[in-house]
Amino acid sequence: MTDQKPIAFPGPARLAPEQIGIGLRPPHHADLLAVRPQIGWLEIHAETYMGGGAARWYLEQVRAQWPVAVQGTGLGLGGSELPEPEHLERLARLVDWLDPALVSEHLAWCGIDGRYYNDLLPIPYTAESLEHCCRNVDIVQTRLKRPLLMANPATYLRFRESQIAEAEFLSRLSTETGCGILCDVNNLYVSSVNHVGRESALAVAEAYLDSLPAPAVHEIRIGGHSESEADGRLILVDDHAALVSEPVWRLYASAVQRFPHAATLLEWDNNLPPLSHLVAEAEHAARQRAAALRPSDLPGNGIMPDNITEGGDERAA
């Protein structure tokens, strides 16, 4: 790996890594302000807060009490088109107003020719797509006047023409643009199972974590997935509709050991439980994180963090 461009990341310093953040969803707005639970920070979906009204009103209250990060899902920076100017302006207005601790987007595309498909869609990993993505990230960082974090997507397929491993692609994107990396360990596990099967998934995911440039990883994301079937075979779907699974906790421990400076976010989008369930799951994440960083549990001593029971390959020493 070549040397990284020196980049200023003023945001992450505002998020203490041991304090877990949770994704803020509108059904929790009122409860959050009434209960004021002990949570480290909140992350919003940018596209939910680009207008006025109730969403903006609640966000104004929330930002006064917690650090807030922004996750964009609508710029499609992995695509061949330039970031849509109006949408970039909407994001820039939100970011200028909110001054969030972090701003992230995804290594994916979401629309083409003026149509949008409400998903984070996969790209082939080629020299051409890397060039497009670097250009797009540059444009957004220049407009926002701050670095982005780029997240690894959950994928259900791979393109034959891909020539660059995803971790390598993110690493080169970071080197070329100065962007940071958001390591979504749930996405990583989902993609790994979907591409190599459950038996090899953890080993493949561990190798992926090994090949990310550790200093560039500023956020780790955890969330739930569900099991589905495609042509009668298991496929994992990244629906953020369940508790974090055991293998994802295991990958989380590995990620925390590699990226101890990174902030952690817990996400839940569908089948949304009461806020108190998310807070409890975030507390669980904080314990998992602390356990993973106990000296006796660092890789090489064969001791697993608590609550890790599912089989699979031992972590690489």
Next chain:
Amino acid sequence: MSALLERQREFADALTGSLHAVAEKVIGDAIPAEGRLQVYADRFRAGLLEALANTFPVTRALVGEAFFAQTARAFLIFDPPRSPILSLYGDGFPTFLAALPDLGGHHYLPDIAAFEWALNIAAQAEDAALLEPQDLPDPEDTAQAGLSLHPSVQRLSTPFPVSEIWQVHQPDSPAVDRIKMAGSSERLLVWRRGIEVCWHKLNHGEDRLLAELAGGASLGAAALAASNYADFDFPASFSWMLDGGIFVKADAAL
């Protein structure tokens, strides 16, 4: 054409129609390429169906879940979103409903959907600083002034009792035996005050007043046009509109 652009276009086709073109570019193994693409196609359809169901709950209740789902699936293939903001999806749905050959006797359905769309837009329109009574200049100057409407303000005109039908499908609504359809046309105003979405049945004069103001007429000219209607009472109407947050300070969009 760039290979990436070509792949995106083929992929978009896979979501809205044929998986064929992009399937041969995708690695198939234990799970064939078509099965993998189908996961994305299913997510696309399920996600947009849910978005439409959230935006048009009364429309859905009126026609039933099965008919709504069938219609929404046809719509989302015909007219995928034009914005990455999911809550802005569905502006073409009322018109799509109106073009269907058979609405099962629900002739008013497109207008119900249009009303629900207006409520949806009002909920998320930009904030703006409201015009307060003390912001109004002297009466003579006020008559010459144009007034800016709140960004959430929308007007609908319908030959059906849309607000009454909508009302009886609200969770806390009292039971109603029947709604009189004949001669029940409505002119509806939808807007947001603070964080609350509001609607109001306008009389002919009020509807005309707001139409004139929206078109840039001065308050005096708008009131004059509205006074052609016998039901128009300018002081009463202007007073509730001012109190209700219909008007904003000039150049007040935040």
